């Protein structure tokens with residue numbers, strides 16, 4: 001039986017150009033507003049324990065859908081049935097009263113989620129410890145920084161033992177050590193078999209976490225299925241639109257950049273240096289001879305030594321924004337030994353690089369030990385300009401054997 005059942009749910013927003021237009025509409029009984037359909041009639045069933053990724057372009061209707069499931073927004077029509085306690089992290093400070101203290105807001109939110117005061121008393125300390133803002137709990141939340149807001153909201157949402165957790169990734173993870181902690185928390189929910197709805201623009205994380213993905217486009221379900229299929233169809237559609245945008249938005253950084261320096265913040269890790277060489281040459285733009293050149297990428301990072309060693313990932317992207325290939329120390333089984341300061345350097349070599357002609361960019365990721373949470377990302381550390389002999393087509397040359405039968 002589904003724990004979430006939506007039948008013919010739809011939502012239209014009204015826009016009034018001037019405040020007075022609402023009044024005019026009532027008085028004149030004539031329409032003085034524009035309408036925008038955010039969700040067309042939509043049907044969706046979600047089973048208990050499923051981890052659902054919601055993806056789609058800006059304005060596709062993801063937040064609208066999630067707010068309806070969370071019960072903070074009423075649909076215009078249709079049936080929305082949700083079984084169990086729902087915790088949602090959708091709007092920064094949503095559900096918090098600005099004039100009330102952190103402590104009062106914990107009690108307010110807890111009661112709104114159906115907990116009794118003794119039940120909230122029992123989890124209060126866990127919430128405070130998870131949020132790590134003990135000394136601010138008696139201050140009004142309007143004095144909080146956005147980071148403190150996120151910490152408290154995440155702690156409340158996940159400590160009340162919800163059956164269904166709805167998370168907008170952008171609002172859940174915050175930064176620094178808290179990012180890792182909150183990500184681990186989401187993974188614990190997954191392992192405990194809870195239902196999770198996870199909205200993110202990071203396709204990597206969607207694929208890593210979810211077991212079903214729903215792609216929304218213009219307020220309709222464009223695709224619903226296993227993550228690998230939906231994510232590749234979505235990224236394919238993005239790559240058709242983003243070529244020009246990517247070119248405009250990406251400023252290649254110097255090769256061998258010092259991305260971060262000195263002391264590492266507790267619970268985090270940083271890329272310190274990256275060096276990309278082709279046949280021993282280092283430059284911002286590198287010439288590569290298909291199937292002959294050797295590409296060598298060296299990454300130095302620093303990390304919190306009290307945590308397991310981070311893992312390193314390399315992503316090669318073409319000028320259309322398509323992910324051509326990736327390689328990671330976790331996937332490839334390289335154990336990384338760090339020095340006593342948490343520093344290590346790893347190198348990956350691609351002999352006889354099998355890319356075909358074209359321009360490619362190299363991105364570097366520093367990830368947690370499970371290669372899910374991203375600590376740090378260095379974008380376009382090098383541009384590879386690949387030339388080739390002959391007319392072989394496509395982006396990669398596959399090893400092969402021909403035979404006449």
Ligand SMILES: Nc1ncnc2c1ncn2[C@@H]1O[C@H](COP(=O)(O)OP(=O)(O)OP(=O)(O)O)[C@@H](O)[C@H]1O
Nearest residue numbers: 013014036038056057058059060061062063064065
């Ligand atoms: N309260 C509102 N009043 C009017 N229009 C709204 C309101 N909330 C959302 N919209 C509009 O509805 C559409 C869908 O918005 P929604 O926030 O659901 O999209 P989204 O997929 O979550 O986008 P994003 O990825 O940018 O968060 C957008 O065009 C948005 O401008």
